[in-house]
Amino acid sequence: MPNIMEFAHQTNNEIMNNSNQSPRYTELFDALKSIRHYFIYAGVFSAAVNVLMLTPIIYMLQVYDRVISSGSLSTLSMLTLLLTFLMLAMGGFEWVRSMILIAASNRIEHQLRRRVFDATFKNALVTGGSGNTSQPLNDLSSLRQFLTGNGLFAFFDAPWFPIYVAIMFIFHPLFGWVAILAGIVMVILAWANEAVTTKRLKDANSKANMVSSQVNGSLRNAEVIAAMGMTEDIRQRQQTQANEVLMLQTDASRSAGALTSISKTFRMLVQSLILGLGALLALRQEISPGMMIAGSLLLGRALAPIDMLVGTWKGFSVARAQYERLGQLLQNIPPEQEHMSLPAPVGELTLEQVAVVPPGSRTPVVRGVTLAMSPGEALGIVGPSASGKSSLARAILGIWPTAGGHVRLDGADIGNWDRGQLGPYLGYLPQDIELFDGTISENICRFGEEDPEKIVVAAKLAGVHDLILRLPDGYDTKIGATGGALSGGQRQRIGLARAVYGNPRLLVLDEPNSNLDDQGEKELVAAIQRIKSQGCTIVVISHRTMVLHSMDKILVMKEGAPVSFGPKDQVLASLLGQSENRRAGNA
């Protein structure tokens, strides 16, 4: 079946490795473009701030060259009044500028949060586990914070460098040349800073993220680790990687720290030297004493943003890496296409030559499954371990795309349904039942709007109502992410209540009885009968015969392919016959 391999190849290349394409990050760029007016306003206020920053210099020039020589107190008081007013205005403009940037950052977060959230989840699905990280959401909030941080102001102020230099040229050409030279040296220092830190910081960050997700994974399995005395080995593994992060970060911080010190020292030195140059020119009567001091102040002003750029380069590099990671994610995971709204499904399930390739893999694990189920019918899937049962269940639910053939619900390909619209009509109890942090009722109603009546109906349908009432806080009992105060069997049964919440039309149960005793299994069979009688199509993966006897049809899987499919009695009889033949052969 060559088309399966092609699909797998395409899946890997197109979905996973779009990173090979030239990075354009159109979506992220467009989002930033949509808030450009905020940056324009911030630029206008920056211009006003930068013009007003000349006020103290002009004031000083006037005081030196006019007030001191004329001894006019009224001129001094007028100038001082004007200075106070303009400085207050400058402070106000600076405040407005930072408010504008805060508004811009809130806007970008609102605009992208939902999309990044969806992409983060879809990424976890399509990468088959390697992309299970909340990093994109952290990246978004850090990027937003950078947009409001001080570092960004440097980018607004830096373009004013030529204007300050032009004024210095007017004072004296030598002043201008010194400023240009100093600016060039500072830019070289900033560039060197970038060159030595960026790669190290990027490596350190991705390693740090890996370490943190490994630690989270270890914490989730704390019991296994403690029981088998693995703490020391896990700690050492974590420590080795944490040391690498530390080394990379230390290296980057050391180089950045050295270059920042050099840059600061250089700026202070040049500022003093220009004062000396000014004194020389004043002695030669080429400039006034006021200009001598104004020159030094102007140089300080012109170089300040460049100095700030050097200081914030680290933050800028981190923000750029975040921008690239986010851009890459949004590029790899395009927004969900709008699907046409379909009428509520009745539960007609058809599989046509279905083939499945796990995300991130190239090998098909299910091939050629064809079957049809009517509403209210139950299908049992049996087969040895790793025969593709759970993979087929995921394809039936549309969590994994089919690599060949079609899974149809009410005639429409499961992939063409709008997930938001379809979700309430589907119920799923996976093999590893994950309950979420919250109360039992929140878990049962899938964290949607709590409807006590529907919650109790679901609990009764799943046969767990009495069990829940016996718990200390009943439906309000808090359970942690790992199931908290519940036993394995209780978790499984509450998972079943969550799956049947809202009267779904298609219910997929992956080994729902793995943690149940005989009594629990009897209750499960009764629950399946109740759910069936409501017209829900049920797919159950199970090894146990008690559950299989309550099914209508059975599919037997082996090594990813269907071995037989048909009415329960017929398939079970043939399975029984086969195993008796084997036993007779062995005897």
Ligand SMILES: Nc1ncnc2c1ncn2[C@@H]1O[C@H](COP(=O)(O)OP(=O)(O)OP(=O)(O)O)[C@@H](O)[C@H]1O
């Ligand atoms: N995320 C994945 N990425 C790659 N391969 C996978 C993934 N999940 C499952 N597989 C492979 O698919 C094959 C079928 O696995 P699946 O879980 O569907 O089997 P199963 O019949 O449900 O097994 P069991 O009865 O043990 O639960 C296995 O060989 C497994 O290694």
